[in-house]
Amino acid sequence: MPVPAKLRVATTSLAGCFGCHMSILDIDERLLALLELIEFDRSPLTDIKHCGPCDIGIIEGGVCNAENVHVLREFRANCKTLIAIGACAINGGLPAQRNHLSVSTILNEVYQTQHGLVGGFIPNDPELPLLLDKVHPIHEVVKIDYFIPGCPPSADAIWKVLTDLLAGKTPELGHGLISYD
Amino acid sequence: MNNPTFTLDGKTIPFTEGQTIIQAAIAASVYIPHLCFNPEFKAHGSCKLCTVKANGRKTASCTAQPQPDMIVESNIQELNDERRALLQMLFVEGNHFCPSCEMSGQCQLQATAYELNMMSPHFDHFFPDRPLDASHPEYLLDFNRCILCSLCVQASRDVDGKNVFALAGRGINSHLIVNASQLAETGFSGDDKAAHVCPVGVILKKRVGFVVPVGQRKYDLLPISALAKGD
Numbered sequence A: 001m002p003v004p005a006k007l008r009v010a011t012t013s014l015a016g017c018f019g020c021h022m023s024i025l026d027i028d029e030r031l032l033a034l035l036e037l038i039e040f041d042r043s044p045l046t047d048i049k050h051c052g053p054c055d056i057g058i059i060e061g062g063v064c065n066a067e068n069v070h071v072l073r074e075f076r077a078n079c080k081t082l083i084a085i086g087a088c089a090i091n092g093g094l095p096a097q098r099n100h101l102s103v104s105t106i107l108n109e110v111y112q113t114q115h116g117l118v119g120g121f122i123p124n125d126p127e128l129p130l131l132l133d134k135v136h137p138i139h140e141v142v143k144i145d146y147f148i149p150g151c152p153p154s155a156d157a158i159w160k161v162l163t164d165l166l167a168g169k170t171p172e173l174g175h176g177l178i179s180y181d
Numbered sequence B: 001m002n003n004p005t006f007t008l009d010g011k012t013i014p015f016t017e018g019q020t021i022i023q024a025a026i027a028a029s030v031y032i033p034h035l036c037f038n039p040e041f042k043a044h045g046s047c048k049l050c051t052v053k054a055n056g057r058k059t060a061s062c063t064a065q066p067q068p069d070m071i072v073e074s075n076i077q078e079l080n081d082e083r084r085a086l087l088q089m090l091f092v093e094g095n096h097f098c099p100s101c102e103m104s105g106q107c108q109l110q111a112t113a114y115e116l117n118m119m120s121p122h123f124d125h126f127f128p129d130r131p132l133d134a135s136h137p138e139y140l141l142d143f144n145r146c147i148l149c150s151l152c153v154q155a156s157r158d159v160d161g162k163n164v165f166a167l168a169g170r171g172i173n174s175h176l177i178v179n180a181s182q183l184a185e186t187g188f189s190g191d192d193k194a195a196h197v198c199p200v201g202v203i204l205k206k207r208v209g210f211v212v213p214v215g216q217r218k219y220d221l222l223p224i225s226a227l228a229k230g231d
């Protein structure tokens, strides 16, 4: 029998903490079985900088700056199936806790007026992506096909979704695997 | 004489005069999703999560009474899809950051969302600005999570005789208020019934958050549907 082509998978972290990526690694020795079936495109694991055509894209984190939006759109344009992983991608999570404050209030507090800061200034290098006025979950920007909630989702939840998808099934998480925290 | 019965998703449920559909279901250990209904209080039918089809007509099962031989449907895709949409609206209208919520794992909103497979909030978030009220020495109010079920209002009015809580405003502007500028200036006490009825993480005792480890919290152990009362 011909060996089926491996599915190409890209992953990235936008406004996230890489905790979801740690949880992906946490599937432990099952990674070896997984690597028989998939290969990685752009990902912190490969250090490939841009996403090419892929079967599955996995996005951690919401969008908090202009670069996040570009990366997210690049993933959507290239990935047949796009998965939001973790609380931040799904509802903004911790970064979105800034949403009731104005960006200028936050920048002033962090870089200028915070207790103990001397001679601080607000960074303004053109290399730095501009902040959005609010942090948004990624489904508010592009269409997302599947969601894996959790902060982070457990390795078992991630494994379940990936193996369901690889088996051509709609992913389902039952009690104990679906979790918002 | 035997009690009259109705069928709920094909199961025969006995009921007595005056019982509502959900009360009879709970007595028979059958779960119907609900949020604003608490068996200890008079139902007021506001969240609509408990909506069932009774002889084909949609009605809130916490206020509707069964009729003999009525055919009631609850756990069907059409209703569960609508329930999930109601939940998603509740999530995006408030700020529900479960990882930092003291009620996580013991919250009826969260557990019901798990039960109904709510994988995402679907809608755009409102991200409302709702400052906390931490004025009281023993309790704090985190308005970000209020789902306007009005159980605290009922408890304070009908059990405690205090009227500490009320819902003000209309439509999307509805919100919970206390009968003073802040909680510390009301007659609220931790011994009040109202301190213990909130199904989500609004009325919180200070300094006891996160005492139960993850994995051992109420709904970590069993899904809400396995606890027919749902609390």
Ligand code: SF4
Residues within 6 Å of the ligand: A180, B095, B096, B097, B098, B101, B102, B103, B104, B105, B107, B108, B109, B110, B145, B200, B201, B202
């Ligand atoms: S009240 Fe419930 S749903 Fe809301 S943040 Fe707390 S645990 Fe989550």
Ligand code: SF4
Residues within 6 Å of the ligand: B145, B146, B147, B148, B149, B150, B151, B152, B153, B165, B176, B197, B198, B199, B200, B202, B203
């Ligand atoms: S504070 Fe809790 S009990 Fe009171 S209306 Fe809001 S959700 Fe219901």
Ligand code: FES
Residues within 6 Å of the ligand: B033, B034, B035, B036, B037, B044, B045, B046, B047, B048, B049, B050, B051, B060, B061, B062, B063
């Ligand atoms: S539980 Fe019946 S309407 Fe809320």
